[in-house]
Amino acid sequence: MREFSSLDEFAGAAGEHLGYSEWLTVTQERVNLFADATDDHQWIHVDAGKAAEGPFGTTIAHGFLTLSLISGFVGKIYRVGGITMGINYGLNKVRFPQPVKVGAKIRAGAELAEITDVPGGKQSVVRWTIEIDGEAKPACVAEMVARLIA
Numbered sequence: 001m002r003e004f005s006s007l008d009e010f011a012g013a014a015g016e017h018l019g020y021s022e023w024l025t026v027t028q029e030r031v032n033l034f035a036d037a038t039d040d041h042q043w044i045h046v047d048a049g050k051a052a053e054g055p056f057g058t059t060i061a062h063g064f065l066t067l068s069l070i071s072g073f074v075g076k077i078y079r080v081g082g083i084t085m086g087i088n089y090g091l092n093k094v095r096f097p098q099p100v101k102v103g104a105k106i107r108a109g110a111e112l113a114e115i116t117d118v119p120g121g122k123q124s125v126v127r128w129t130i131e132i133d134g135e136a137k138p139a140c141v142a143e144m145v146a147r148l149i150a
Helices: 007-010 029-040 048-050 065-066 071-079
Strands: 002-004 017-018 078-079 083-095 105-117 121-132 142-149
Touching: 002 007, 007 078, 007 105, 007 121, 029 065, 065 071, 065 142, 071 078, 071 105, 071 121, 071 142, 083 121
Parallel strands: 002 078
Antiparallel strands: 017 105, 083 142, 105 121, 121 142
């Protein structure tokens, strides 16, 4: 865990890799809960029997599930002190180069790509790479934009 005591200290890390999360196993239960939350029950995610005969040989996580896990990875990789809140401001780019098979382990790496001043704080662009244990391609590469308010 990398800890920054202030927004200014965080800004000083622009261009640096911030670290990696621990590995997280993607379970069928998590995929099913995401399917229920989003009403996306496509068979490649929730029907193990049919998915076993499909292109991936098993069920896979939703791309948006993989993307949404970034929110939880933030607090495991870095923390910025002296802020009252952080707001998800959006995404610049998102790609899903490799599906995450249920049972696979994933982890996140974060790089502070850019930071700029905004009223009341700073806006960060963090480049996230979600790796899959044993796979050459990442599951997700995304540029997440956040507002950090002092």
